[in-house]
Every structure is written in C-alpha cells, then in structure tokens.
Amino acid sequence: MEQLGLSHGLQLGDALIAATGLEHQLTLLTANTKHFSAVDGLQLERFEPGEPSR
Secondary structure: OOOOHHHHOOOHHHHHHHHHHHHOOOEEEEOOHHHHOOOOOOEEEEOOOOOOOO
16 A cells, blocks of 8 residues: 555555455456556456446
C-alpha cells in the first residue's frame, strides 16, 4: 500500500482484493484497472459497466 497508494490510488479494500486474487491465483474482473494494474503478478480482466456479458 505504501508503494501503490499515492501513485495508483490503491486503498485498503483494493489491497485486500488484490491479495486474495494473488493468494488464490484468480483473475480479477474489474472496471477499475488503474488501482490494480501495478500489482505484480495479479491477473486482470477489464470490463465496461453496461456491456452485455459474454
């Protein structure tokens, strides 16, 4: 959080979500990639709110 809080807006809730994804080797589905893109090893998949799901 110290490294990414100011530069990417990572807050406590985001850090817990990222840690859970890393621990369980899950892909994080998010519309807010800015907060999570700098977390090393975290797999991200971006979605746009309002788009139909696949």
